[in-house]
Amino acid sequence: MELSDRDHALVSALAEGLPLVSHPYRAVGAQLGMDEAEVIGRIQAMRDGGVIRRFGIIVRHHELGFKANAMSVWSIPDAVVSEVGRRLGDAPEVTLCYRRPPRLPDWPYNLFCMIHGRDRAAVEEIVAGLVRRFDLGAYPHAVLFSTRRFKQTGARYGRPIPRAAAAE
């Protein structure tokens, strides 16, 4: 799906989140020179087009008692990494699952899973369960617990709308 300048402007405006007012789509549109129907239509199209993977309440794990999070990584041969990734990505206890390039010699791992749990022991148990269930014991592996959060905000992908486009 190709995004227009107006889509990008909307993406930018949504970075702060939907305002808590009775007609939030109208309020977002008012900043952009769009009416409510256009805002809703563009969000709908981006959702249907897969640009928006999820639209809804975005919670913060840590504040809700999921105090431990670990980036669990494996080094898996290229021939099978996608298949293993798909299986891990479908596991309900995996929050995110990505393939990324290794960077030798510092970083040999190419498959990344984020795991959240109420405490460290819970996360360790989840990881051990994944290793058993998906037979990952033979692959080099590391679990990087986070010890400190320096920043967590929404992504800022959007571009502000050009004035001429806003006036269209």
Place this chain on the structure above:
Amino acid sequence: MDHLDQRLLNEFQQDFPLESRPYAVLGERLGLDEDEVMDRLARLTRGGSVSRVGAVFRPHTVGGSTLAAMAVPDHRLEEVADLVNAFPEVNHNYQREHRLNLWFVVTAPSKARVAEVLAEISQSAGIEVLDLPLLEHFHIDLGFDLKWS
């Protein structure tokens, strides 16, 4: 946090109503009126449980992003973390248990800007930045099941 807060947090992480008055729609499902829904969301946002009502974008569809890692000497960790945080393009930044101990996500309207941010951080800190862009994603994001019970 009561049962209605818990339902509010768990049941509306995806398919948020694209209707004129979405908070009223949530209210109908929870047996609350629109104002009560907005008050609860405001309170949960102030308390930190809710980041926002918004969109999670598929990586690389609306710009560029990457995961970056640095091996920062312990005594410089706060200084370098501050330097990294100062970029509005950085939206997550964590210390992790590894020789590569500082991990952050950079998102920007273009891939070129992402590369620029990494280069500026590397130069200012005098420390190499590993660029680990996403090659494939496997997870269908349905939100996070809070498993209240």
